[in-house]
Amino acid sequence: MGRYTGPKLKVARRHNAQLFGASGAKVMERKPHPPGMHGPKSRRKTSDYGQALSEKQKLRYMYGLFERQFRHTFRKALRKRGVTGETLLQLLETRLDNVAFRLGFATTRPFARQMVVHGHLKVNGRKVTSPSCTLRAGDVVEVAEKARAKALAQKNLEAAQTAPPPDWLTLDREGVRGEVKRIPTRDEIAPIANERLVVELYSR
Numbered sequence: 635m636g637r638y639t640g641p642k643l644k645v646a647r648r649h650n651a652q653l654f655g656a657s658g659a660k661v662m663e664r665k666p667h668p669p670g671m672h673g674p675k676s677r678r679k680t681s682d683y684g685q686a687l688s689e690k691q692k693l694r695y696m697y698g699l700f701e702r703q704f705r706h707t708f709r710k711a712l713r714k715r716g717v718t719g720e721t722l723l724q725l726l727e728t729r730l731d732n733v734a735f736r737l738g739f740a741t742t743r744p745f746a747r748q749m750v751v752h753g754h755l756k757v758n759g760r761k762v763t764s765p766s767c768t769l770r771a772g773d774v775v776e777v778a779e780k781a782r783a784k785a786l787a788q789k790n791l792e793a794a795q796t797a798p799p800p801d802w803l804t805l806d807r808e809g810v811r812g813e814v815k816r817i818p819t820r821d822e823i824a825p826i827a828n829e830r831l832v833v834e835l836y837s838r
Contacts, residue, residue: 683835683838685831686831686832686834686835687835689827689828689829689831689832689835690704690827690831690832690835690836692826692827693723693726693825693826693827693829693832696743696826696827697726697729697732697743698731698743698744698747699726703766705836707722707725707726708722708832708833708836710725711724711725718833719829719830719832719833720819720820720829722829722832722833723820723823723825723829724817724818724823725768727818727823728768728769728770728814728817728818729765729766729767729768729769730750730755730757730762730764730765730766730767730768730769730775731743731746731747731749731750731765731766732746733769733775733803733812733814734746734749734750734755734775736799736800736803737775737799737803737805737812738790738791738793738797738799738805739755739775739777739787739790739791739810739812740787740790741790741793745790746765747765749783749786749787750762750763750764750765750767751763751765753778754777754778754780754783754786754787755775755776755777755778756775756776756777756778757769757773757774757775758773758774759774759776761778769814770814770817771814771815771816771817772813772814773813773814774811774812774813774814775811775812775813775814776809776810776811776812777810777811784810787810788810791807791810799812800818800822801815801822802814802815802816802817802818802822803815
């Protein structure tokens, strides 16, 4: 479980991407340059390696993984058939904590991860406490039969009504449960990073 506790806005500005949700969006609009006293005037050209590293870091921070976890996910994608970059994105997107976030059970990915670790979510009727659990098409995610967990998820669902879940997921608001209809495509994921550069980085 990756839990970053450092300065999030600085990291988001360094990579010029909203890696931790919409918080700090106004600051990034006002300061669209890297942090630091030389940020607005810096003309240093980023090397190919530096650009690829930045793309990897974007995904790692966004999904909340440590380097060892991310590298393990990449190796898993490498062993599967298909385009490695797209497979990597699919593995990240179908993590249990991310699916719970996409369904609206939690307002942020760290919040969704906490719900999983505390045993508030079930997959196909069984309690799962591993945020990295990879879901497949047909898997059903539901909130455990705990009054506090149900109330918390309902509150988050109400707050997320303006942002419906993606098409590859179905949501039953009344039952506080969702289902993975299919594995998302790259276009449906709409990644914030160039996954091809990530593949090149790990292939060096």
